[in-house]
Amino acid sequence: xxxxxxxxxxxxxxxxxxxxxxxxxxxxxxxxxxxxxxxxxxxxxxxxxxxxxxxxxxxxxxxxxxxxxxxxxxxxxxxxxxxxxxxxxxxxxxxxxxxxxxxxxxxxxxxxxxxxxxxxxxxxxxxxxxxxxxxxxxxxxxxxxxxxxxxxxxxxxxxxxxxxxxxxxxxxxxxxxxxxxxxxxxxxxxxxxxxxxxxxxxxxxxxxxxxxxxxxxxxxxxxxxxxxxxxxxxxxxxxxxxxxxxxxxxxxxxxxxxxxxxxxxxxxxxxxxxxxx
Amino acid sequence: xxxxxxxxxxxxxxxxxxxxxxxxxxxxxxxxxxxxxxxxxxxxxxxxxxxxxxxxxxxxxxxxxxxxxxxxxxxxxxxxxxxxxxxxxxxxxxxxxxxxxxxxxxxxxxxxxxxxxxxxxxxxxxxxxxxxxxxxxxxxxxxxxxxxxxxxxxxxxxxxxxxxxxxxxxxxxxxxxxxxxxxxxxxxxxxxxxxxxxxxxxxxxxxxxxxxxxxxxxxxxxxxxxxxxxxxxxxxxxxxxxxxxxxxxxxxxxxxxxxxxxxxxxxxxxxxxxxxxxxxxxxxxxxxxxxxxxxxxxxxxxxxxxxxxxxxxxxxxxxxxxxxxxxxxxxxxxxxxxxxxxxxxxxxxxxxxxxxxxxxxxxxxx
Numbered sequence: 175x176x177x178x179x180x181x182x183x184x185x186x187x188x189x190x191x192x193x194x195x196x197x198x199x200x201x202x203x204x205x206x207x208x209x210x211x212x213x214x215x216x217x218x219x220x221x222x223x224x225x226x227x228x229x230x231x232x233x234x235x236x237x238x239x240x241x242x243x244x245x246x247x248x249x250x251x252x253x254x255x256x257x258x259x260x261x262x263x264x265x266x267x268x269x270x271x272x273x274x275x276x277x278x279x280x281x282x283x284x285x286x287x288x289x290x291x292x293x294x295x296x297x298x299x300x301x302x303x304x305x306x307x308x309x310x311x312x313x314x315x316x317x318x319x320x321x322x323x324x325x326x327x328x329x330x331x332x333x334x335x336x337x338x339x340x341x342x343x344x345x346x347x348x349x350x351x352x353x354x355x356x357x358x359x360x361x362x363x364x365x366x367x368x369x370x371x372x373x374x375x376x377x378x379x380x381x382x383x384x385x386x387x388x389x390x391x392x393x394x395x396x397x398x399x400x401x402x403x404x405x406x407x408x409x410x411x412x413x414x415x416x417x418x419x420x421x422x423x424x425x426x427x428x429x430x431x432x433x434x435x436x437x438x439x440x441x442x443x444x445x446x447x448x449x450x451x
Numbered sequence: 452x453x454x455x456x457x458x459x460x461x462x463x464x465x466x467x468x469x470x471x472x473x474x475x476x477x478x479x480x481x482x483x484x485x486x487x488x489x490x491x492x493x494x495x496x497x498x499x500x501x502x503x504x505x506x507x508x509x510x511x512x513x514x515x516x517x518x519x520x521x522x523x524x525x526x527x528x529x530x531x532x533x534x535x536x537x538x539x540x541x542x543x544x545x546x547x548x549x550x551x552x553x554x555x556x557x558x559x560x561x562x563x564x565x566x567x568x569x570x571x572x573x574x575x576x577x578x579x580x581x582x583x584x585x586x587x588x589x590x591x592x593x594x595x596x597x598x599x600x601x602x603x604x605x606x607x608x609x610x611x612x613x614x615x616x617x618x619x620x621x622x623x624x625x626x627x628x629x630x631x632x633x634x635x636x637x638x639x640x641x642x643x644x645x646x647x648x649x650x651x652x653x654x655x656x657x658x659x660x661x662x663x664x665x666x667x668x669x670x671x672x673x674x675x676x677x678x679x680x681x682x683x684x685x686x687x688x689x690x691x692x693x694x695x696x697x698x699x700x701x702x703x704x705x706x707x708x709x710x711x712x713x714x715x716x717x718x719x720x721x722x723x724x725x726x727x728x729x730x731x732x733x734x735x736x737x738x739x740x741x742x743x744x745x746x747x748x749x750x751x752x753x754x755x756x757x758x759x760x761x762x763x764x765x766x767x768x769x770x771x772x773x774x775x776x777x778x779x780x781x782x783x784x785x786x787x788x789x790x791x792x793x794x795x796x797x798x799x800x801x802x803x804x805x806x807x808x809x810x811x812x813x814x815x816x817x
Binding site for chain 1: 718738
């Protein structure tokens with residue numbers, strides 16, 4: 175048998191190059207493919223990352239697709255077995271990579287149109303890949319509106335990058351926190367409350383929305399209310415995954431596999447699907 | 452299609468000659484009283500291809516998809532730069548399963564749609580079904596395993612294969628179908644690789660073929676528990692998910708997973724790493740959607756967090772979700788889950804309710 179037939183389950187080695195704390199529990203990791211080849215992912219896709227002896231877990235890629243670089247970024251919250259040990263990794267340590275897998279935001283459909291990003295909590299991480307792609311090809315896209323919601327100021331991530339975006343002309347940034355503290359001077363309330371604040375043209379706006387399950391429930395309704403049809407709303411659904419190949423069954427959402435048909439879904443694909451949102 | 456005849460008193464000799472070339476597995480009763488496929492050499496002669504109760508307790512699925520299977524091995528020796536990953540070679544030996552029931556063979560064909568399979572004899576590697584091509588371990592074992600079926604002349608009371616696009620003499624997924632004619636077996640060759648097993652057999656007579664046809668009709672007539680399924684296809688997912696039957700099932704279901712364990716078409720698996728010192732291996736193990744851990748995220752969030760949703764998932768998957776993709780049910784009607792369920796949940800009754808039960812009326816409505 176040829177080696178390529180095995181590649182589906184066999185990770186490729188990658189090396190940790192940069193590790194940067196984003197918040198108390200979230201860290202940005204930059205890895206380099208040992209193969210010397212770029213990851214070739216598309217915005218919204220994910221990879222399976224193995225840490226020696228602990229296991230494998232799916233992560234959305236946070237960096238924009240760059241053909242000229244073999245490096246890519248993940249931002250990871252320390253919460254389980256694999257993410258826990260990842261935070262102990264040192265620069266130069268090896269991990270295993272499979273993928274990229276899954277569906278992605280259809281960049282071509284976004285060309286010439288406005289994009290409304292709705293990022294709840296860690297949802298900014300996969301959206302950042304799409305956002306950075308659009309910023310690199312700024313002329314091809316219309317308005318870029320970015321709504322960011324975080325539980326509290328301490329959990330905000332990519333603070334410097336958001337500040338830079340907010341001060342520039344390329345992106346209209348609106349940010350909120352659910353529960354403020356004494357340091358927070360900005361908008362308060364759940365991210366849903368930002369949606370009526372933005373004036374958009376529903377006929378030429380696509381929504382890219384990623385956040386926790388509870389956010390979808392409310393934000394989807396709010397987007398429909400302002401006139402955006404469900405086939406212009408894109409969401410990314412998180413599920414437990416083991417194989418990433420549509421075989422192990424863990425990520426099934428009715429007849430859909432979040433690893434194959436997802437993680438990025440057009441909302442009309444999942445409107446009449448149980449357990450999706 | 453050619454047919455041959457094998458006298459029953461020559462079965463043991465036939466099997467032992469076959470075993471010179473290939474590993475032959477036949478149904479046999481173990482010390483625990485359960486029937487399973489064992490290597491022909493370790494079965495007590497004379498061989499009996501027909502287990503008591505009609506079929507083996509476990510389906511032969513594990514010959515293609517073992518309960519535990521190594522996917523890769525890794526070393527983490529100090530000074531060698533960390534993770535060194537080695538793919539696990541696919542198993543090489545060829546095997547024959549003799550006496551596979553048609554439902555269990557069809558189940559493997561159903562699973563080909565998920566794991567993918569290289570078209571037989573096609574060295575170019577073209578695969579059917581399954582994203583990312585065929586699962587290498589599944590495809591290799593499938594390719595190396597010749598399936599000789601044994602038609603059911605006496606279906607069990609729990610059998611409903613005829614309702615699932617299968618039947619007691621169904622041929623899908625088999626390389627040869629044997630029919631018990633009383634004193635002898637009629638051996639019907641279905642594929643090229645099935646042919647090599649019959650090289651030393653005498654051709655069957657027309658009377659033998661006629662006898663097999665009438666046995667097939669008799670077997671079909673013994674399957675009387677008809678239940679309509681036509682409305683399930685027409686009903687929407689959300690309507691089906693709201694039916695009252697799920698709450699009734701969840702009240703008794705233990706989420707024990709016995710049904711998924713004995714099911715010939717359940718394919719879900721978990722992947723785990725095992726480590727000892729500087730070495731380790733990655734395994735896949737059968738898993739069950741009846742477990743809450745099956746879908747639980749590291750964060751604690753669980754998209755299928757209650758028992759009702761889990762018991763519903765198993766039936767909706769077989770009878771609604773798989774049909775959306777395949778055009779037919781993901782169940783072959785073997786009836787093992789009916790026998791295995793400790794609280795007497797009967798899949799036939801569930802399907803009947805999915806088809807017929809009226810939607811829940813809102814509280815206060817007439």
